[in-house]
Amino acid sequence: MVRLNNDEADRFHLHLHDLLLNHYDLFRNEFLVLHPTDKAEFFSTLKQQERQIFYRTLTSEEMAEVFQGLDILDQKNMLIDLDQRYASEILNHLYADDAADFLAELDDTEALTLLKTMNLDDAKDVKELMAYPPKTAGAIMTKEFISLTSTHTAQEVIEQLRMEGPEAETIYYLYVVNQADQLVGVVSLRDLITAQSNELVENLMSQRVVSVDSSTNQEEVAQIIKKYDFLAAPVINSDGILVGIVTVDDIIDVLEDEATEDLGDFTAARGATDIHVSSFKAAQLRAPWIVLLMFFGLITAGVIDQFEETLSQIVLLAAFIPLLMGSAGNAGTQSLAVVVRGLALGTLEKKGLVRTLLREFQTGMMIGIICALALLLIIPIFYKSWILAIIVGISIFCSLSVATVIGAIVPLIINKLKLDPAFASGPFITTVNDILGLLIYFTIATSLLEFL
Amino acid sequence: MVRLNNDEADRFHLHLHDLLLNHYDLFRNEFLVLHPTDKAEFFSTLKQQERQIFYRTLTSEEMAEVFQGLDILDQKNMLIDLDQRYASEILNHLYADDAADFLAELDDTEALTLLKTMNLDDAKDVKELMAYPPKTAGAIMTKEFISLTSTHTAQEVIEQLRMEGPEAETIYYLYVVNQADQLVGVVSLRDLITAQSNELVENLMSQRVVSVDSSTNQEEVAQIIKKYDFLAAPVINSDGILVGIVTVDDIIDVLEDEATEDLGDFTAARGATDIHVSSFKAAQLRAPWIVLLMFFGLITAGVIDQFEETLSQIVLLAAFIPLLMGSAGNAGTQSLAVVVRGLALGTLEKKGLVRTLLREFQTGMMIGIICALALLLIIPIFYKSWILAIIVGISIFCSLSVATVIGAIVPLIINKLKLDPAFASGPFITTVNDILGLLIYFTIATSLLEFL
Numbered sequence: 077m078v079r080l081n082n083d084e085a086d087r088f089h090l091h092l093h094d095l096l097l098n099h100y101d102l103f104r105n106e107f108l109v110l111h112p113t114d115k116a117e118f119f120s121t122l123k124q125q126e127r128q129i130f131y132r133t134l135t136s137e138e139m140a141e142v143f144q145g146l147d148i149l150d151q152k153n154m155l156i157d158l159d160q161r162y163a164s165e166i167l168n169h170l171y172a173d174d175a176a177d178f179l180a181e182l183d184d185t186e187a188l189t190l191l192k193t194m195n196l197d198d199a200k201d202v203k204e205l206m207a208y209p210p211k212t213a214g215a216i217m218t219k220e221f222i223s224l225t226s227t228h229t230a231q232e233v234i235e236q237l238r239m240e241g242p243e244a245e246t247i248y249y250l251y252v253v254n255q256a257d258q259l260v261g262v263v264s265l266r267d268l269i270t271a272q273s274n275e276l277v278e279n280l281m282s283q284r285v286v287s288v289d290s291s292t293n294q295e296e297v298a299q300i301i302k303k304y305d306f307l308a309a310p311v312i313n314s315d316g317i318l319v320g321i322v323t324v325d326d327i328i329d330v331l332e333d334e335a336t337e338d339l340g341d342f343t344a345a346r347g348a349t350d351i352h353v354s355s356f357k358a359a360q361l362r363a364p365w366i367v368l369l370m371f372f373g374l375i376t377a378g379v380i381d382q383f384e385e386t387l388s389q390i391v392l393l394a395a396f397i398p399l400l401m402g403s404a405g406n407a408g409t410q411s412l413a414v415v416v417r418g419l420a421l422g423t424l425e426k427k428g429l430v431r432t433l434l435r436e437f438q439t440g441m442m443i444g445i446i447c448a449l450a451l452l453l454i455i456p457i458f459y460k461s462w463i464l465a466i467i468v469g470i471s472i473f474c475s476l477s478v479a480t481v482i483g484a485i486v487p488l489i490i491n492k493l494k495l496d497p498a499f500a501s502g503p504f505i506t507t508v509n510d511i512l513g514l515l516i517y518f519t520i521a522t523s524l525l526e527f528l
Numbered sequence: 529m530v531r532l533n534n535d536e537a538d539r540f541h542l543h544l545h546d547l548l549l550n551h552y553d554l555f556r557n558e559f560l561v562l563h564p565t566d567k568a569e570f571f572s573t574l575k576q577q578e579r580q581i582f583y584r585t586l587t588s589e590e591m592a593e594v595f596q597g598l599d600i601l602d603q604k605n606m607l608i609d610l611d612q613r614y615a616s617e618i619l620n621h622l623y624a625d626d627a628a629d630f631l632a633e634l635d636d637t638e639a640l641t642l643l644k645t646m647n648l649d650d651a652k653d654v655k656e657l658m659a660y661p662p663k664t665a666g667a668i669m670t671k672e673f674i675s676l677t678s679t680h681t682a683q684e685v686i687e688q689l690r691m692e693g694p695e696a697e698t699i700y701y702l703y704v705v706n707q708a709d710q711l712v713g714v715v716s717l718r719d720l721i722t723a724q725s726n727e728l729v730e731n732l733m734s735q736r737v738v739s740v741d742s743s744t745n746q747e748e749v750a751q752i753i754k755k756y757d758f759l760a761a762p763v764i765n766s767d768g769i770l771v772g773i774v775t776v777d778d779i780i781d782v783l784e785d786e787a788t789e790d791l792g793d794f795t796a797a798r799g800a801t802d803i804h805v806s807s808f809k810a811a812q813l814r815a816p817w818i819v820l821l822m823f824f825g826l827i828t829a830g831v832i833d834q835f836e837e838t839l840s841q842i843v844l845l846a847a848f849i850p851l852l853m854g855s856a857g858n859a860g861t862q863s864l865a866v867v868v869r870g871l872a873l874g875t876l877e878k879k880g881l882v883r884t885l886l887r888e889f890q891t892g893m894m895i896g897i898i899c900a901l902a903l904l905l906i907i908p909i910f911y912k913s914w915i916l917a918i919i920v921g922i923s924i925f926c927s928l929s930v931a932t933v934i935g936a937i938v939p940l941i942i943n944k945l946k947l948d949p950a951f952a953s954g955p956f957i958t959t960v961n962d963i964l965g966l967l968i969y970f971t972i973a974t975s976l977l978e979f980l
Contacts, residue, residue, distance in 0.1 A: 238722050305565070374910075378847075391843065397849050514850065
């Protein structure tokens with residue numbers, strides 16, 4: 077059966093609802109073969125009363141699979157519905173990383189109460205994961221991996237997988253450790269399957285294992301998995317001991333998270349893009365950026381103030397301030413986007429920095445000429461002033477040429493200096509371009525007015 | 529061996545260089561065990577002369593593995609170095625999707641010449657892939673997948689994998705087809721391994737296969753793979769026939785590509801963020817956005833023009849235009865970032881649209897009060913004018929409150945209407961906020977001046 081469209085999915089959910097309420101066995105038959113994601117999706121369509129019936133229909137192990145697919149709000153709701161014994165059984169059946177993620181979202185006393193009711197072994201893994209700093213390999217890794225020693229044969233390992241397989245998060249990479257539990261090699265299930273059955277793991281494994289340290293930042297882990305097209309990466313501690321693995325599905329979430337976070341950086345909303353905080357909290361997080369940038373805005377006010385005399389001669393000059401600043405700002409952030417993308421995809425290095433800057437400068441000049449020509453045609457028609465058209469035209473040409481270079485050079489410098497790229501975010505570049513643009517505009521206006 | 533840091537990697541490359549020039553056999557031993565990504569990385573450190581030696585050291589099959597890890601510029605360079613027979617042998621050994629990606633970057637006559645020299649079978653697959661529109665499932669899928677019929681036992685399939693495995697891009701998902709080659713099920717290698725060896729595929733496979741159509745947009749494919757934590761997704765044509773698979777490593781590249789493309793949308797550089805085009809081409813791609821937004825800027829000029837009389841009474845009003853517009857613009861794009869992130873991560877739905885807008889409005893008001901208070905303190909000091917401070921203060925409060933709502937509502941509307949989110953990009957929202965902000969500013973200024 078292929079993927080359902082929305083209508084079909086709705087009809088299927090209705091059908092399952094009906095079975096749940098009236099045909100216990102049939103419901104279990106149809107529900108349990110669903111993909112965990114679809115199970116979770118169905119659960120979130122249930123009303124309070126139906127959920128109570130649902131809980132009685134599934135075992136705690138089956139519920140655990142539903143639970144791990146839910147988002148944090150639905151997870152909390154489910155927990156409120158259930159008695160503590162059943163809840164802790166569900167936690168026992170979760171992968172340690174899913175349990176740790178969930179408990180980290182609860183307040184400390186709640187989390188501790190639940191941890192105490194869990195199996196000792198499972199709780200130990202969960203506690204270990206919760207102890208790693210957020211956004212590190214340690215925090216996002218899972219403890220359910222398969223490790224083995226190098227003296228087994230391919231056939232023996234496959235037999236072992238038959239037993240242990242269902243517990244592990246992935247069985248496609250098998251990690252080889254020495255007697256001190258230190259990571260010494262990796263063998264893929266693919267290599268095992270295609271090997272002779274009596275071949276030793278020793279001869280099949282790759283000794284050049286790419287691993288990450290448990291303290292490695294999650295974005296770096298993502299870049300390594302992306303670079304090598306891995307399905308998982310092993311995580312070691314400072315003694316070289318294998319402590320967990322990070323799987324590719326977690327990495328996709330990391331990449332999505334980081335990409336939308338980058339959007340926040342880009343828009344002066346750094347660290348303040350969470351939708352689930354109160355407006356007061358949101359204001360607290362976002363106001364510093366707005367206020368900081370407003371103070372930069374005071375510099376632009378000061379620049380204009382210096383040219384008050386020019387401005388009082390042609391008040392209409394003020395009318396084109398937004399147009400000039402807007403265009404320079406847009407051209408600058410275009411260059412920024414080009415360079416940031418080039419840096420992210422690694423395509424920029426090949427191009428060379430000087431050539432990139434030169435290209436941006438030329439691009440800015442060409443766009444500037446087009447804009448200048450358009451304004452030289454339009455302004456005289458609407459404002460009956462050639463001198464205004466010439467001032468605005470020359471200014472837009474100059475400021476666009478400068479703006480593209482500023483937009484490109486700032487992220488390049490920041491990248492070279494290995495500083496936080498947040499400093500290169502759009503609003504800062506726009507502010508710099510505003511100040512330069514206004515200086516260009518009023519200097520040109522003042523000079524031209526003198527010649528009249 | 530764990531991951532090398534930069535110094536170690538440099539030393540290792542030097543060591544390999546040395547082996548390449550002096551010890552043919554030792555070089556092959558050390559080089560061939562490297563990960564394909566590392567092989568490609570080493571290749572790109574070679575100078576022209578060394579490359580010639582390198583080519584003679586490896587077979588065309590071994591070269592193919594290096595080739596697929598290179599970026600397009602290095603691939604083209606390698607092709608120039610090699611004679612055509614050797615080059616087409618490399619292409620034969622590539623996965624069809626890698627070969628198609630490469631040929632798509634060449635000009636048509638070059639691509640055709642190479643296609644003609646390839647094996648007929650391989651060339652057929654490559655031509656098929658090249659015929660799909662770019663950025664669809666068909667264009668990014670690979671033809672090297674494993675399909676089987678449902679009447680085999682687990683053991684038979686594992687035996688089959690031993691033979692076919694090395695050819696396929698992934699052996700971890702096995703797709704089950706009927707006699708008409710239509711996709712009817714999927715079985716994971718994990719399920720096969722953990723099953724009884726005489727169990728039939730029929731009983732092991734899942735019949736609820738999530739598949740995508742060959743014309744499905746690559747971003748949608750990525751979202752499906754992400755949603756279900758898949759390692760690959762099967763691609764079917766309009767007759768339900770299995771034609772290829774998209775693997776998770778390709779999807780990671782898609783997500784990275786789309787994320788940086790979103791950055792372009794966000795910054796009025798839509799479709800114009802390629803670093804490898806000439807400045808003339810870049811100007812051609814980017815100028816339309818700048819010019820379009822400049823025409824919107826003419827509206828702001830018109831607004832200010834309407835208030836020329838007010839402006840000539842207090843010329844200094846002009847000095848605060850950039851500050852007001854900048855602050856409203858930043859507050860608006862903050863809200864935009866919050867909502868776009870919320871939509872992308874799926875966290876917004878739960879929150880409710882009205883509550884989200886209300887929250888943004890409240891946040892805007894709070895930030896507005898802070899900014900207004902700051903300006904009420906600062907402006908009288910620097911500009912000795914209480915009336916100016918009051919005008920600017922009230923204006924910033926009003927325009928920030930409006931700007932956050934605009935920033936949030938536009939992407940929400942666009943999302944509801946299922947329109948292209950590019951219309952919600954930062955510059956457009958900023959332009960709307962500019963116009964509203966100026967209207968607020970000059971209306972307040974005009975009213976207050978009347979009362980004096």
